[in-house]
Amino acid sequence: MSSKLTLPFIFSALIFLIHLNFSSGQTVVKAAYWFPDSGFPAASINSSLFTHLFCAFADLNTTTYQVTVSSSNSAPFSSFTQTVQQKNPAVKTLLSIGGGNSNPATFAAMASQATRRKAFINSSITLARSYNFHGLDLDWEYPSSTTEMTNFGTLLTEWRTAVANESKTTGKTALLLAAAVFRSADYYSINYPFQSISNSLDWINVMAYDFYGPGWFPNNTAPPAALSASSVNGDAGITSWIKAGLAPKKIVLGLPFYGYAWRLLDANNHGIFAPANGSGIGTYGDQGYSQIKDFISQNAAQTVYNATVVTNYCYSGKTWIGYDDTQSISAKVSYAKTTKGLLGYFAWHVGADSSNWALSQAAASTWG
Ligand SMILES: *[C@@H]1O[C@H](CO)[C@@H](O)[C@H](O)[C@H]1NC(C)=O
Numbered sequence: 290m291s292s293k294l295t296l297p298f299i300f301s302a303l304i305f306l307i308h309l310n311f312s313s314g315q316t317v318v319k320a321a322y323w324f325p326d327s328g329f330p331a332a333s334i335n336s337s338l339f340t341h342l343f344c345a346f347a348d349l350n351t352t353t354y355q356v357t358v359s360s361s362n363s364a365p366f367s368s369f370t371q372t373v374q375q376k377n378p379a380v381k382t383l384l385s386i387g388g389g390n391s392n393p394a395t396f397a398a399m400a401s402q403a404t405r406r407k408a409f410i411n412s413s414i415t416l417a418r419s420y421n422f423h424g425l426d427l428d429w430e431y432p433s434s435t436t437e438m439t440n441f442g443t444l445l446t447e448w449r450t451a452v453a454n455e456s457k458t459t460g461k462t463a464l465l466l467a468a469a470v471f472r473s474a475d476y477y478s479i480n481y482p483f484q485s486i487s488n489s490l491d492w493i494n495v496m497a498y499d500f501y502g503p504g505w506f507p508n509n510t511a512p513p514a515a516l517s518a519s520s521v522n523g524d525a526g527i528t529s530w531i532k533a534g535l536a537p538k539k540i541v542l543g544l545p546f547y548g549y550a551w552r553l554l555d556a557n558n559h560g561i562f563a564p565a566n567g568s569g570i571g572t573y574g575d576q577g578y579s580q581i582k583d584f585i586s587q588n589a590a591q592t593v594y595n596a597t598v599v600t601n602y603c604y605s606g607k608t609w610i611g612y613d614d615t616q617s618i619s620a621k622v623s624y625a626k627t628t629k630g631l632l633g634y635f636a637w638h639v640g641a642d643s644s645n646w647a648l649s650q651a652a653a654s655t656w657g
């Protein structure tokens with residue numbers, strides 16, 4: 290038995306392990322998503338605040354299962370990398386596929402058959418290379434049955450194999466592979482395929498936000514993206530991913546650069562979980578950080594930071610907005626770096642912070 294552990298055996302085992310445990314060399318991810326409908330031009334992104342930028346979203350064709358970019362997005366997407374590298378030549382870019390407004394059933398149908406997965410994989414790599422992205426990001430929201438989770442895992446395994454093969458045959462640096470996932474390691478009790486995620490992805494973007502909003506939680510104000518102390522919180526989700534066996538260095542914490550507005554029933558009862566009656570602004574109550582700062586200054590709103598929950602909120606009259614200001618962002622980034630040893634953070638979305646980069650600066654300087 291021990292006589293078989295010769296030096297050549299040990300060396301080839303080591304080389305095998307090195308190949309298996311592909312290393313993308315990312316030591317930190319300080320990232321944000323950009324999308325054209327934000328009305329904020331990619332050329333105005335202060336890319337020096339980021340290591341990675343996600344360009345959102347490419348689409349999945351419902352009959353060919355190929356990844357495509359709509360004709361209106363084709364110009365800004367194909368020049369995205371060159372555009373954002375003007376202010377930071379080292380910034381890396383990833384093309385995001387799917388997103389919250391795309392149909393999860395199309396992703397489920399794609400992942401369920403080998404020929405469709407191949408069409409997805411081949412077209413995604415071809416598209417990423419022709420548009421000069423450094424990587425790809427899958428935002429399938431969400432695989433929601435055990436079969437879909439298994440197929441998601443198969444897809445990731447095949448994607449990694451194809452990306453490694455493409456790198457080997459072309460001599461180019463392998464594309465980065467990431468995926469945006471639910472806040473916890475299970476989607477309402479359906480487990481994610483941890484092993485395939487661990488073996489195949491450079492990292493996951495954990496969407497640690499949208500816990501509460503007036504659209505689905507109308508009767509009380511609530512912290513939309515609490516880190517702790519609330520019954521739905523980011524720490525519980527991150528901890529579940531680590532407990533499932535995913536290395537902290539494969540986990541990137543999501544930060545919302547937006548919040549949600551509720552309408553208070555009583556203007557004098559304005560704490561967290563105060564009685565409310567649906568959205569305080571518009572239909573869904575969602576407000577970007579810049580809009581919230583404008584609301585505060587225009588209405589001389591009261592602002593509060595609750596460090597236990599890790600949320601900010603503000604109120605004026607019967608309007609109450611829960612959101613992340615610089616204190617919440619800094620506390621979360623410190624949690625990601627120091628408490629949990631994660632790979633980094635990402636924000637949705639960069640355009641909401643464009644008035645003075647306060648949140649992006651707070652995040653970058655807290656990480657150091
Ligand atoms: C962009 O970020 C850098 C790095 O933090 C900062 O020095 C610079 O002032 C920012 N630029 C603008 C226009 O805010």
Ligand SMILES: *[C@@H]1O[C@H](CO)[C@@H](O)[C@H](O)[C@H]1NC(C)=O
Nearest residue numbers: 349350351352353354355357
């Ligand atoms: C999907 O691909 C088919 C075949 O190429 C094409 O006819 C169709 O227009 C595409 N669908 C969309 C929504 O682009």
Ligand SMILES: *[C@@H]1O[C@H](CO)[C@@H](O)[C@H](O)[C@H]1NC(C)=O
Nearest residue numbers: 410411412414415451454455
């Ligand atoms: C995708 O498929 C085409 C046609 O079969 C092939 O030429 C190309 O090399 C493939 N690309 C990748 C990245 O596998």
Ligand SMILES: *[C@@H]1O[C@H](CO)[C@@H](O)[C@H](O)[C@H]1NC(C)=O
Nearest residue numbers: 450451453454455456458459
């Ligand atoms: C490997 O990559 C080459 C070039 O990118 C492609 O033509 C070929 O089909 C790929 N093979 C597999 C098994 O994916």
Ligand SMILES: *[C@@H]1O[C@H](CO)[C@@H](O)[C@H](O)[C@H]1NC(C)=O
Nearest residue numbers: 504505506507508509566567
């Ligand atoms: C909110 O309150 C209304 C009226 O009391 C009730 O019908 C509804 O079920 C509540 N919604 C939720 C999500 O609890």
Ligand SMILES: *[C@@H]1O[C@H](CO)[C@@H](O)[C@H](O)[C@H]1NC(C)=O
Nearest residue numbers: 518560561562595596597598
């Ligand atoms: C923070 O919010 C929690 C949950 O609503 C509450 O129990 C606590 O009193 C708040 N802390 C402060 C300092 O307001």
Ligand SMILES: *[C@@H]1O[C@H](CO)[C@@H](O)[C@H](O)[C@H]1NC(C)=O
Nearest residue numbers: 552553554555564565566567
């Ligand atoms: C809540 O809002 C709805 C719709 O605007 C209204 O019909 C209802 O009376 C309100 N309930 C309370 C308790 O204010």
